[in-house]
Amino acid sequence: MIFRNDFHDFDYYLENLEIKEETPDGRVPDTTLFCLDTDRNIFVGAVNIRHYLTEELLYTGGHIADGIRPTERRKGYATAMISLALRECRKLEIYKVLLTCDRNNIGSAKSIIKNGGVLENEVIKDGIAIQRYWIDLTEH
Numbered sequence: 001m002i003f004r005n006d007f008h009d010f011d012y013y014l015e016n017l018e019i020k021e022e023t024p025d026g027r028v029p030d031t032t033l034f035c036l037d038t039d040r041n042i043f044v045g046a047v048n049i050r051h052y053l054t055e056e057l058l059y060t061g062g063h064i065a066d067g068i069r070p071t072e073r074r075k076g077y078a079t080a081m082i083s084l085a086l087r088e089c090r091k092l093e094i095y096k097v098l099l100t101c102d103r104n105n106i107g108s109a110k111s112i113i114k115n116g117g118v119l120e121n122e123v124i125k126d127g128i129a130i131q132r133y134w135i136d137l138t139e140h
Helices: 010-015 055-061 077-091 106-114
Strands: 030-037 042-050 064-068 096-102 118-125 128-136
Touching (some): 030 077, 055 096, 055 118, 064 077, 064 096, 077 096, 077 106, 096 106
Antiparallel strands (some): 042 064
């Protein structure tokens, strides 16, 4: 299913943005946070934190997914968002955090590594090499 929440009803939008209980199709509870550049008053990206992992998410999805507005890439926002997301993971009592990215996405890999990500391995999904990085929050 694909749909778009009506952003004109912002309260409804926020209420329906996150998954609160695991769904039959395997979507898990999550938290979505937005990154705002307060100096310019623009949203530059968003981060989604999955509260736990299914077998599929453990293989290629991970706990944290982020996206940066194309015009704002290569400015350090992804690194900062991951750092802030890791703080939220601690609040959610997630202390071993998995992040994944395509092998060819050098920028994402750098942002993950700068936040303490350690490459465990690469897996292939649909012909694409996916790198799996772990961040241990018990050490920080």
